[in-house]
Amino acid sequence: MTLDEADRAILRxxxxxxxxxxxxxxxxxxxxxxxxxRRVQRLEAAGVLAGQRLEFDLxxxxxxxxxxxxxxxxxxxxxxxxxxERAITAIPEVQTVEHVLxxxxxxxxxxxxxxxxxxxxxxxxxxxxxxxxxxxxxxxxSEERRPGPI
Amino acid sequence: xxxxxxxxxxxQLQKNPSATLSAxxxxxxxxxxxxxxxxxxxxxxxxxKGRHARIDWxxxxxxxxxxxxxxxxxxxxxxxxxxxEKARAVPEVVEIQTFLGRVDIxxxxxxxxxxxYHRIYRERILTLPHIADIEALMQVATLKTDERLPL
Numbered sequence: 223m224t225l226d227e228a229d230r231a232i233l234r235x236x237x238x239x240x241x242x243x244x245x246x247x248x249x250x251x252x253x254x255x256x257x258x259x260r261r262v263q264r265l266e267a268a269g270v271l272a273g274q275r276l277e278f279d280l281x282x283x284x285x286x287x288x289x290x291x292x293x294x295x296x297x298x299x300x301x302x303x304x305x306x307e308r309a310i311t312a313i314p315e316v317q318t319v320e321h322v323l324x325x326x327x328x329x330x331x332x333x334x335x336x337x338x339x340x341x342x343x344x345x346x347x348x349x350x351x352x353x354x355x356x357x358x359x360x361x362x363x364s365e366e367r368r369p370g371p372i
Numbered sequence: 373x374x375x376x377x378x379x380x381x382x383x384q385l386q387k388n389p390s391a392t393l394s395a396x397x398x399x400x401x402x403x404x405x406x407x408x409x410x411x412x413x414x415x416x417x418x419x420x421k422g423r424h425a426r427i428d429w430x431x432x433x434x435x436x437x438x439x440x441x442x443x444x445x446x447x448x449x450x451x452x453x454x455x456x457e458k459a460r461a462v463p464e465v466v467e468i469q470t471f472l473g474r475v476d477i478x479x480x481x482x483x484x485x486x487x488x489y490h491r492i493y494r495e496r497i498l499t500l501p502h503i504a505d506i507e508a509l510m511q512v513a514t515l516k517t518d519e520r521l522p523l
Binding site for chain 1: 374385386389390417418419420421422423424425426427428429431432433434439460463464465466467468469470471472473474475478482507508509510511512513514515516517518519520521522523
């Protein structure tokens with residue numbers, strides 16, 4: 223799908239606030255309410271608008287640490303990729319799982335109450351999975367999402 | 373602090389962020405009035421900071437997603453700030469994260485295809501300041517993306 227200037231303005235506004243009504247959205251980008259509504263419908267139908275991301279104050283919810291884990295599977299583990307993927311995606315503290323190509327096989331985003339809690343998740347739930355080899359952990363300090371090429 | 377009702381409502385919201393208030397209230401087994409009050413309070417107190425539209429970049433023709441992990445030269449105390457400032461100016465950078473660990477900064481970069489990625493990498497990434505080392509992880513598949521919290 224190719225975007226015009228109005229589509230881009232709509233995407234930028236909804237990235238900021240997905241709860242805008244089509245009237246408020248229209249006003250923000252200089253379109254009438256019905257036109258803004260039709261544009262949003264079209265972007266949803268094309269799969270460009272793919273749901274909402276909720277942004278929480280993690281500390282207020284008791285999640286003091288977010289850790290990114292790079293996981294390399296041991297040679298034997300490669301035969302059981304499916305088992306590993308099913309098990310890792312089922313762990314509630316594991317928020318995202320990406321299969322990657324490079325130094326690691328998988329990249330995981332893990333939330334925990336604190337470092338001790340993270341260690342528990344790592345040792346009891348992740349390191350015990352079949353096929354897990356080398357693991358590298360990096361503790362998230364800050365994060366910002368950018369609007370991207372629109 | 374959150375009570376059970378807040379947690380139930382947030383769990384339902386995480387399962388389906390675009391559900392109507394009355395649908396969320398129904399699934400959390402509370403009245404719509406109570407649900408509205410609780411969500412308002414969560415917003416006001418800053419627990420629920422925002423709701424953002426997710427863009428599927430593939431639907432816009434961006435087929436490549438690469439995670440670039442940087443180690444910076446920390447002899448200059450401004451290296452983090454000036455690196456991040458320049459990284460923000462690259463449109464294809466969709467995420468900037470800083471870390472405590474072997475990696476200092478990670479950028480998520482998207483591109484239309486490998487040739488496009490090659491161009492961005494050479495012209496916009498390698499020219500960023502204070503880079504000591506770069507590692508690339510190319511995304512093959514995303515198996516879990518919802519970022520749901522275990523509430």
